[in-house]
Amino acid sequence: MRVSIRAAVALAAxxxxxxxxxxxAADSEQLRSAKAxxxxxxxxxxxxxxxxxxxxxxxxxxxxxxxxxxxxxxxGEPARALNEYGLFLxxxxxxxxxxxxxxxxxxxxxARLYRQGQSQHLSILTTGLTDESASxxxxxxxxxxxxxxxxxxxxxxxxxxxxxxxxxxxxVDRAKLALLKVDPQALAGERCRAAASTPxxxxxxxxxxxxxxRVRIYEAGQKDPHVSINLPLALGDLIFKSxxxxxxxxxxxxGLDADTFWERLRRLGPTELIQVQGDDGERxxxxxx
Numbered sequence: 001m002r003v004s005i006r007a008a009v010a011l012a013a014x015x016x017x018x019x020x021x022x023x024x025a026a027d028s029e030q031l032r033s034a035k036a037x038x039x040x041x042x043x044x045x046x047x048x049x050x051x052x053x054x055x056x057x058x059x060x061x062x063x064x065x066x067x068x069x070x071x072x073x074x075x076g077e078p079a080r081a082l083n084e085y086g087l088f089l090x091x092x093x094x095x096x097x098x099x100x101x102x103x104x105x106x107x108x109x110x111a112r113l114y115r116q117g118q119s120q121h122l123s124i125l126t127t128g129l130t131d132e133s134a135s136x137x138x139x140x141x142x143x144x145x146x147x148x149x150x151x152x153x154x155x156x157x158x159x160x161x162x163x164x165x166x167x168x169x170x171x172v173d174r175a176k177l178a179l180l181k182v183d184p185q186a187l188a189g190e191r192c193r194a195a196a197s198t199p200x201x202x203x204x205x206x207x208x209x210x211x212x213x214r215v216r217i218y219e220a221g222q223k224d225p226h227v228s229i230n231l232p233l234a235l236g237d238l239i240f241k242s243x244x245x246x247x248x249x250x251x252x253x254x255g256l257d258a259d260t261f262w263e264r265l266r267r268l269g270p271t272e273l274i275q276v277q278g279d280d281g282e283r284x285x286x287x288x289x
Contacts, residue, residue: 031060038071047071065091066098073105082109082121103128103136108260111143114151126154135267138162138171139260145178152182160192168209168266170232209266210288220281 034053037046047068054064069084085102093099110124125147128140141158144151155178162175179186186192217227269288276284 028060030056034064034067038067038074041074043071043074047075062091062093062095063098066093066102069102069105073109078109078112079118082106082113082124085109100133100136103131103133104139104260104263107136107140107143111147114147122151129154129158138166138175139263142174142178145182149182152178156183156186160186163192168211170211170266171209210269210271211266212289214285214287214289216285218283218285220278 030053034049037049050064050067054061065088069081072081072084085106088102107128110121113121125140125144131137137158141155144155159175159179166172213231215229216225219226272287274286
């Protein structure tokens with residue numbers, strides 16, 4: 001089979017990202033080239049191509065500014081990417097999904113740069129705690145708590161709120177772990193006690209975030225899969241975030257941000273991400289549930 005699982009997962013990540021799934025038939029040659037370069041991992045060339053799309057104006061210019069920043073992330077240039085996401089957001093983009101992704105990406109980059117000693121970016125994380133989007137507020141709280149009790153205390157109210165309002169049990173568990181890191185007394189105290197002792201309610205059908213990613217590989221002409229992989233998204237997230245920095249850097253070069261990849265998949269909800277047909281009739285299916 002010519003299409004590898006790694007390529008299929010990378011393609012799923014690209015297609016799942018807002019702004020990347022437009023109908024190819026409607027794309028200009030310039031836009032198709034920019035997308036192809038990004039998917040091929042040629043981020044320096046892709047950044048130039050997206051900058052050309054942005055400079056040309058037109059309906060794709062807004063999204064192009066976002067993808068310029070994504071390319072900088074892929075090149076392992078977090079400070080530049082942080083600035084480019086900021087410039088994209090300063091233009092008040094009309095695409096709310098892209099804007100939310102950009103704000104989430106900035107949180108991840110700010111946390112990474114803070115760990116590298118650039119403490120001036122901490123304000124991005126604390127500001128994220130009051131974002132209009134609940135998912136961005138949640139991500140900001142988890143990222144901030146991950147920096148330790150010294151700076152993570154402002155995340156406590158958001159984390160406590162998650163315990164009483166969040167319907168995803170995996171996310172509730174992550175909030176509890178974050179509270180244990182930054183303020184164990186808050187989890188044991190009155191502010192969080194009731195929420196912590198109440199099981200998270202089951203989400204309405206069709207509206208729950210995804211909790212599993214399932215990969216199925218079928219041999220030619222077979223109805224049953226030859227290979228089945230079921231991975232809890234929470235485990236994937238934990239594995240990615242525990243990787244050493246050099247491994248995380250390699251993932252970024254492939255367009256996969258270890259800090260946000262699994263959270264983005266989770267927010268998609270149950271979705272068929274991709275179906276790939278091999279030259280000899282083999283088939284790969286990847287979906288979230």
